[in-house]
């Protein structure tokens with residue numbers, strides 16, 4: 001029996017957990033910047049799975065890399081070596097000008113990996129007394145959903161009824177160097193974990209000089225500067241990392257989403273010898289982390305980023321997108337912020353919530369999603385052509401009017 005969209009949504013509603021509030025569209029196929037629903041209606045994808053689809057849906061180079069690896073070997077676990085591992089680590093470390101790589105699967109797992117590594121570095125290298133390691137985070141952060149990570153979220157929806165929480169974290173004000181410097185006075189601080197641009201918070205861009213200032217303050221205090229580039233990295237903001245905009249090489253970089261080419265979950269922590277080198281056999285791992293199928297796809301992603309072509313597209317088309325949004329924004333809009341092909345369009349309080357406008361956009365064939373009540377987050381795939389980009393922007397402006 002072929003089920004239509006309504007029947008499939010009802011089934012999911014009846015038998016799936018209600019931990020998401022999806023747009024009412026049931027995607028059946030996708031290619032490039034477009035998806036097609038069960039009834040054959042096409043939609044332009046301006047969400048890109050929260051930047052996991054930076055290269056669009058089913059990019060031919062990435063599909064070819066996956067298919068070639070499917071014919072070789074797909075999973076071994078790390079109990080043995082596999083021929084993709086060494087080259088993957090070298091290529092990713094070289095792309096970011098760092099030394100070592102630890103692959104995982106989801107972004108949240110890579111964040112957990114960075115937290116554990118920073119603590120172990122604190123005890124074994126910095127000499128923090130047992131049990132005292134502290135990690136600084138920023139207010140408004142989003143780093144994933146596991147219990148340790150929501151322990152330092154300040155979003156009540158993410159936390160309510162999921163306590164007790166994990167200790168050892170302290171929040172500072174995002175974008176405020178004074179707040180960070182004051183917190184760095186504690187000698188037991190081992191790391192500062194921060195999104196260079198806060199994605200889930202609504203594409204919140206810190207003041208110019210914040211990232212370089214924060215990295216320098218951490219260096220002076222003997223604290224690891226840990227950039228969570230899961231959403232902001234890999235071309236999204238017009239450079240390989242968002243930290244590149246300020247010439248900052250973090251002590252640890254956390255990657256996910258687009259590293260898997262929109263095909264598989266692939267995440268990683270990339271760091272210096274002195275930091276990632278603290279981990280010993282048996283202390284951390286994941287059955288699927290570093291599986292050869294994932295690594296084959298990620299290596300193709302790294303090769304595609306190696307030319308700079310996607311970063312340049314994002315930079316150039318991003319200037320166009322942000323200029324149009326700023327110039328043509330209707331009076332409902334409070335402000336537009338962003339970098340590269342990534343924008344947060346914030347509506348005035350009187351026009352919140354923005355979700356009905358996402359539904360209007362869906363009717364017109366555009367997928368956009370709200371973050372919190374007042375912000376539309378736009379993240380078209382970086383391979384989008386200019387005509388499609390303009391088509392999507394036109395619809396955004398229409399539904400906001």
Ligand SMILES: Cc1ncc(COP(=O)(O)O)c(C=O)c1O
Pocket residue numbers: 050105106107108109111142143144145195199200228229230231232256257
């Ligand atoms: C900055 C950041 N870190 C971590 C995560 C968690 O990634 P995942 O959903 O793959 O666990 C996200 C997800 O949106 C994110 O935006």
